[in-house]
Amino acid sequence: METTTKPTLPNFYLDMRTIYATLPAGSLSIGFSAPPLLSRLSNLSSLRSLTSxxxxxxxxxxxxxxxxxxxxxxxxxxxxxxxxxxxxxxxTFSVYAFTVGFQADIYQQNGGMFPTITVQSNVTRSISDAPLATTAYNAILEADYALNADQTRGLLAGAQYTRVLVDTPLARVSPDIMGYVGGYYQWDNNWKFTGRFGVQHFGGAQLLNLTPFPAFTQPIVRFDLDRMDDNDNRLFGITAQIAWAPKPSYQLTLRTPLYVIKN
Structure with a gap:
């Protein structure tokens, strides 16, 4: 008698991320994600001095x-x-933005000569009652070349483009463009380390014609340590980022996915 195989349900989870970040005076930082910048912009209207x-x-x-x-x-x-x-x-802690996006492998290496090509894109819209409402568009194109059949060692190269639009003609934020290289290694116990090293160019910002943020071209580094399961699902992750903007800006992120369905 033939047995029927139940279809596999997709992973469904809340990918909770808790982020602590510092930022030096008179600067804005985008780095590998746009939401910290949107949080910064939403608070600028309450500043009493001309220098952030x-x-x-x-x-x-x-x-x-x-x-x-x-x-x-x-x-x-x-x-x-x-x-x-x-x-x-x-x-006071408040909700300041919502984001929608996707991540897709447009080509998979699968043991071949060419790397896996992944595109990630999202749109983030501020929902704060501050007058500097913003919409951020973020796109990442990354190449992942696995060095072994198990894909536990590999090299990375990618580029990121971020554009922030402010809902007033009195404020302008120029695009941020980043290029980076890196690599990863996953041990037999399913701990995975990833490092990325790059350079970002931020075109600067002018807010309300009062607080200028100059353009800069500076290095950025990011390190990820993730605990994976046997099916390559993330169970826990910690990320450390240093972005020179142009002085160092530090960011620490904890990722704790809450799975409803996990394959």
């Missing part, structure tokens, strides 16, 4: 993610943050 002071923030991203198959993931969710600038107290 140094700040720190604690934010939470809650994208609901569906791995449709091994080539495509789609996600959407909200981000909230609390921040502290200069000598001011911490602000």
């Amino acid at each position: 002071p140094s700040s720190q923030s604690l934010s939470v991203d809650l994208p609901l993610t569906v791995d449709v198959n091994d080539r495509l993931s789609v996600y959407g969710g909200v981000s909230g943050a609390t921040s502290q600038a200069g000598s001011d107290p911490w602000t």
